[in-house]
Amino acid sequence: MASNLFLQKKSDTGSWHAWRFxxxxxxxxxYLFASLLxxxxxxxxxxxxxxxxxxxxxxxxxxxxxGQSVGESSEAAANRALQAVNNYLASTGTTLKAELVIKDxxxxxxxxxxxxxxxxxxxxxxxxxxxxxANAAAVxxxxxxxxxxxxxxxxxxxxxxxxxxxxxxxxxxxxxQAAAMEALFDHDSIEVVIPVVRNDVWGDGLVADVTQLxxxxxxxxxxxxFYDPSSLxxxxxxxxxxxxxxxxxxxxxxxxxxxxxxxxxEGSAILEAAAQTPDCAKVRWYGSSAFANNAxxxxxxxxxxxxxxxxxRCPSFAPDPAAADLWQPVDQQLAIQLGRQPEVFSLTSYDxxxxxxxxxxxxxxxxxxxxxTSTLTQLAQNYYGITGRCAFDAAGDRxxxxxxxxxxxxxxxxxxxxxxxxxxxxxxxxxxx
Numbered sequence: 001m002a003s004n005l006f007l008q009k010k011s012d013t014g015s016w017h018a019w020r021f022x023x024x025x026x027x028x029x030x031y032l033f034a035s036l037l038x039x040x041x042x043x044x045x046x047x048x049x050x051x052x053x054x055x056x057x058x059x060x061x062x063x064x065x066x067g068q069s070v071g072e073s074s075e076a077a078a079n080r081a082l083q084a085v086n087n088y089l090a091s092t093g094t095t096l097k098a099e100l101v102i103k104d105x106x107x108x109x110x111x112x113x114x115x116x117x118x119x120x121x122x123x124x125x126x127x128x129x130x131x132x133x134a135n136a137a138a139v140x141x142x143x144x145x146x147x148x149x150x151x152x153x154x155x156x157x158x159x160x161x162x163x164x165x166x167x168x169x170x171x172x173x174x175x176x177q178a179a180a181m182e183a184l185f186d187h188d189s190i191e192v193v194i195p196v197v198r199n200d201v202w203g204d205g206l207v208a209d210v211t212q213l214x215x216x217x218x219x220x221x222x223x224x225x226f227y228d229p230s231s232l233x234x235x236x237x238x239x240x241x242x243x244x245x246x247x248x249x250x251x252x253x254x255x256x257x258x259x260x261x262x263x264x265x266e267g268s269a270i271l272e273a274a275a276q277t278p279d280c281a282k283v284r285w286y287g288s289s290a291f292a293n294n295a296x297x298x299x300x301x302x303x304x305x306x307x308x309x310x311x312x313r314c315p316s317f318a319p320d321p322a323a324a325d326l327w328q329p330v331d332q333q334l335a336i337q338l339g340r341q342p343e344v345f346s347l348t349s350y351d352x353x354x355x356x357x358x359x360x361x362x363x364x365x366x367x368x369x370x371x372x373t374s375t376l377t378q379l380a381q382n383y384y385g386i387t388g389r390c391a392f393d394a395a396g397d398r399x400x401x402x403x404x405x406x407x408x409x410x411x412x413x414x415x416x417x418x419x420x421x422x423x424x425x426x427x428x429x430x431x432x433x
Contacts, residue, residue, distance in 0.1 A: 060129030065107025066264035069295040073342035074349040081353035109138035133157035133202035153348035161395035170348040172401035178209035180403040191256040195224040234273035242279035268296040275306035287314035304415035318404035320388025351385035
């Protein structure tokens with residue numbers, strides 16, 4: 001029978017909360033407890049290898065651009081994780097201390113590559129990020145060629161599910177999100193889907209994944225309406241969506257039609273334009289993981305009102321409900337700090353900082369990229385972070401997936417994001433609240 005091993009660690013607020021390894025064998029559990037957490041890392045010769053006093057971890061995230069909301073919440077979470085992990089390290093008597101070197105990708109692939117090169121010149125070889133899949137794709141070759149390990153809290157594009165590269169991801173690939181959307185479309189009796197898609201690596205890949213699943217089920221996905229995020233004309237895009245809606249409605253009842261918007265933060269501008277285009281309100285609207293809990297929507301009254309009216313729903317990777325005692329305190333602290341509901345990628349960012357530090361400590365020679373990635377993979381297999389089990393699949397992506405469906409609510413005078421349902425990939429079960 002599997003058992004949970006708990007080690008109490010100080011949080012950044014001074015309180016105590018648990019992190020744990022999920023182990024199937026008691027003897028292995030004891031071994032990991034002793035070797036990973038309380039002893040310095042050792043090589044095959046048995047000699048102790050002293051870690052450097054300060055471990056630099058890059059944080060490559062979007063502090064500006066369309067991903068700014070995600071970047072804001074994830075930076076806050078990473079800093080909380082940094083304080084917590086350093087408190088833990090100090091309690092063990094080690095001289096090792098972690099620090100974050102933060103770089104802004106501006107949600108731009110070219111800028112992401114430039115910033116990764118800057119991190120490399122500063123001696124950084126372990127990086128939390130990038131967040132956007134287009135940015136991850138832009139930097140991956142450089143990371144592979146220069147011995148840089150990337151641990152992304154948010155990238156999900158199926159095209160980046162590549163075995164034996166240097167990109168690891170703490171969220172499942174988009175094939176899982178596609179399955180969650182298929183379940184929601186089934187529940188809502190949607191038979192025809194009109195995709196409005198951000199034209200990048202992530203958007204192209206996700207719409208392909210969803211199209212494949214829905215087509216196999218006998219549903220219809222019309223030709224996607226692609227847009228360039230660098231030159232978005234939201235009004236023109238809404239007009240295109242309205243035209244597509246009217247064409248589909250010639251043959252299909254409105255109750256069976258849905259617009260599926262794959263966007264980043266620019267989704268608020270698209271919804272605001274849709275609110276001003278009457279024909280857009282004839283059918284349901286849906287979103288995707290990259291827009292769920294985005295800070296821009298609740299503060300845009302026209303867009304939020306339209307989202308509420310159209311019962312707009314976005315899937316987002318969900319932390320394990322069984323780990324609520326771990327992630328809820330962090331989530332609540334971040335909500336207070338930010339003044340809003342943080343994106344789930346803030347929680348995976350928290351786990352990412354911990355995983356990289358613990359893998360560094362456990363690795364006999366962290367400067368050896370193969371040794372480090374092997375250690376990281378083995379550690380993640382048995383690691384239970386605040387988001388739950390963090391095991392990787394063969395491509396280095398999170399193995400276990402569940403999704404929360406988010407929408408807009410108006411509980412008082414202000415719009416807010418609210419969870420409306422949950423989907424578990426391992427069981428295929430959809431629960432609507």
